[in-house]
Amino acid sequence: MITVDARGLKCPAPLIQTKKALKEAGTDEEIKIIIDNNESKENVLRFLADNGVEALLSEDKGLFEIWIRKLSGEPEMLHPEDYCQEDTGLCGSDYVMVFAKNYVGEGSVALGEILMEGFLEAILYQEERPSKIVFYNSGVFLVLDDSPHLPTFRGMEDMGIELLVCGTCLKFHNKLEALGVGKVSNAYEIFTSIRKARRSIQL
Amino acid sequence: MTFDLLTTVEQGGCSVKLPAKALSEVLKGIPMIHDENLLVGTEAHDDAGVYKLRDDYALILTTDFFPPVCSDPYDFGQIAAANALSDVYAMGGQVLTALNLMMFPAGIPLEVLAEILKGGQDKVVEAGGVIAGGHTITDDTPKYGLAVTGWVHPEKLVTNAAAEAGDLLLLTKPIGTGVMISARRNALCTEKAYQTAIDNMKLLNKRGAAIMNNYGIRCATDITGYGLAGHSIKLAMASGVTLRIRASSVPVLPETLSLIEAGCIPGAAFRNLDFAEQACTMDKGLGYNEKMLLMDAQTSGGLLICVKPGDAENIIEDLRTGGYPSAEIIGEVVPGKKGIMLEIEV
Numbered sequence: 001m002i003t004v005d006a007r008g009l010k011c012p013a014p015l016i017q018t019k020k021a022l023k024e025a026g027t028d029e030e031i032k033i034i035i036d037n038n039e040s041k042e043n044v045l046r047f048l049a050d051n052g053v054e055a056l057l058s059e060d061k062g063l064f065e066i067w068i069r070k071l072s073g074e075p076e077m078l079h080p081e082d083y084c085q086e087d088t089g090l091c092g093s094d095y096v097m098v099f100a101k102n103y104v105g106e107g108s109v110a111l112g113e114i115l116m117e118g119f120l121e122a123i124l125y126q127e128e129r130p131s132k133i134v135f136y137n138s139g140v141f142l143v144l145d146d147s148p149h150l151p152t153f154r155g156m157e158d159m160g161i162e163l164l165v166c167g168t169c170l171k172f173h174n175k176l177e178a179l180g181v182g183k184v185s186n187a188y189e190i191f192t193s194i195r196k197a198r199r200s201i202q203l
Numbered sequence: 204m205t206f207d208l209l210t211t212v213e214q215g216g217c218s219v220k221l222p223a224k225a226l227s228e229v230l231k232g233i234p235m236i237h238d239e240n241l242l243v244g245t246e247a248h249d250d251a252g253v254y255k256l257r258d259d260y261a262l263i264l265t266t267d268f269f270p271p272v273c274s275d276p277y278d279f280g281q282i283a284a285a286n287a288l289s290d291v292y293a294m295g296g297q298v299l300t301a302l303n304l305m306m307f308p309a310g311i312p313l314e315v316l317a318e319i320l321k322g323g324q325d326k327v328v329e330a331g332g333v334i335a336g337g338h339t340i341t342d343d344t345p346k347y348g349l350a351v352t353g354w355v356h357p358e359k360l361v362t363n364a365a366a367e368a369g370d371l372l373l374l375t376k377p378i379g380t381g382v383m384i385s386a387r388r389n390a391l392c393t394e395k396a397y398q399t400a401i402d403n404m405k406l407l408n409k410r411g412a413a414i415m416n417n418y419g420i421r422c423a424t425d426i427t428g429y430g431l432a433g434h435s436i437k438l439a440m441a442s443g444v445t446l447r448i449r450a451s452s453v454p455v456l457p458e459t460l461s462l463i464e465a466g467c468i469p470g471a472a473f474r475n476l477d478f479a480e481q482a483c484t485m486d487k488g489l490g491y492n493e494k495m496l497l498m499d500a501q502t503s504g505g506l507l508i509c510v511k512p513g514d515a516e517n518i519i520e521d522l523r524t525g526g527y528p529s530a531e532i533i534g535e536v537v538p539g540k541k542g543i544m545l546e547i548e549v
Contacts, residue, residue: 011470012385012466012467012468012469012470013389015466015467015468016389016465016466017466018466019464019466020466039470042473043468043470046473047466047468047473051491177541179542183481
């Protein structure tokens with residue numbers, strides 16, 4: 001195992017040391033990276049994600065430990081569009097709305113589609129609005145440019161609610177260019193958003 | 204001068220710019236004020252404001268300042284000034300006056316302050332302008348820049364909103380200054396490569412602007428903190444077109460690709476990637492290092508100029524013999540595609 005102790009180092013020094021360790025490590029060897037500032041941690045994680053290296057993160061009193069394993073051969077270069085960045089921390093995350101489908105509830109889909117409008121309006125009238133809304137699977141249809149709910153979601157975005165839309169889902173339906181509102185995101189970011197929120201709500 | 208300015212800061216130059224995303228967010232809540240004489244205001248996200256005084260005379264107003272990007276105070280003064288003056292040139296104008304903006308900590312020798320101001324003045328004089336005054340306050344880290352006034356004939360005004368499909372894209376200076384500044388701080392680059400970056404940052408875009416005027420160019424921008432990708436996207440947005448850039452044609456400073464390979468990627472490049480990737484597509488074959496170089500924040504970068512294909516060869520020739528030997532055609536303008544401002548090819 002290689003330990004990269006990047007405490008006291010600022011960007012890009014921790015990344016430089018991480019890359020050095022990745023080069024020196026043998027196949028399957030574990031690397032532990034210790035970082036003491038958030039920006040460096042985010043950038044190292046982002047770099048690893050971009051290059052297809054799986055990372056495990058733990059945090060203790062502002063000290064971050066990132067565990068990675070060197071895989072055989074060159075890391076696979078994945079498509080950059082599949083990645084997005086963590087939120088910048090400008091808005092606190094109290095709760096996250098999850099739309100995993102384009103209708104509300106189970107049972108009648110037709111009824112579920114009608115209910116959507118009322119529920120979206122209900123979100124707008126809440127004292128406490130979600131900090132983020134995530135969309136995946138058929139949920140992404142809610143934010144395409146032909147969606148009847150587009151003005152509502154645009155309004156939410158103007159209020160500062162972040163809309164994260166699963167890029168793989170858009171691509172699967174060949175709707176990447178039809179996205180009407182929100183930001184193309186990925187599993188990592190969507191899951192991180194849900195995990196970090198105090199609670200998440202799915203209709 | 205033995206005092207190393209880089210010891211006073213953690214990041215410098217245009218890489219300290221507030222992220223584009225956050226800035227748009229903040230500006231959303233502030234009402235725009237319209238004035239019929241304001242030819243270019245904040246809504247265009249252009250390089251400078253332009254205010255028409257007469258039908259044949261408009262003022263160009265701009266400011267820029269940042270913490271040290273290099274070790275030597277005289278170099279820093281020149282670079283900060285060249286960077287601030289550049290916005291006038293990006294609008295196709297000429298420099299009239301400049302005011303010094305200086306923040307300086309207690310405890311650093313005052314000769315350092317004098318060297319910075321001397322560097323700034325020398326560049327303003329080279330630009331054909333005059334320093335009309337300034338303002339100095341104490342602050343934790345040094346910061347220096349200028350508030351600049353220039354002028355342009357309104358009919359010769361160059362904006363970022365006039366690109367047309369079919370134009371070729373031309374870049375006058377190599378990119379990679381952000382990587383090089385980081386590399387210098389981490390002692391990774393050679394002295395020679397560092398010096399090349401310093402020389403490029405000191406180089407005024409004055410001659411480039413004059414050449415643009417000769418050819419009746421109407422659309423250009425200068426490449427600074429948002430990187431080549433970010434400024435290309437801003438130009439595409441303002442013009443309602445899509446830009447297509449060939450990464451392999453983009454001029455780069457020596458050693459920068461291998462420095463990125465070594466992990467020397469400044470934080471600002473990640474922030475720029477964040478902004479850029481929402482509006483661009485990239486060839487699958489594009490290497491990670493090449494991609495990150497296009498995201499690198501530039502300090503006092505070159506002009507990105509939209510030229511008619513028939514003029515491209517002559518302009519390139521004029522630029523190369525006029526002090527910009529790295530000038531290169533790096534891509535083209537294509538009709539606007541929904542949601543895609545920039546296509547990056549290998």
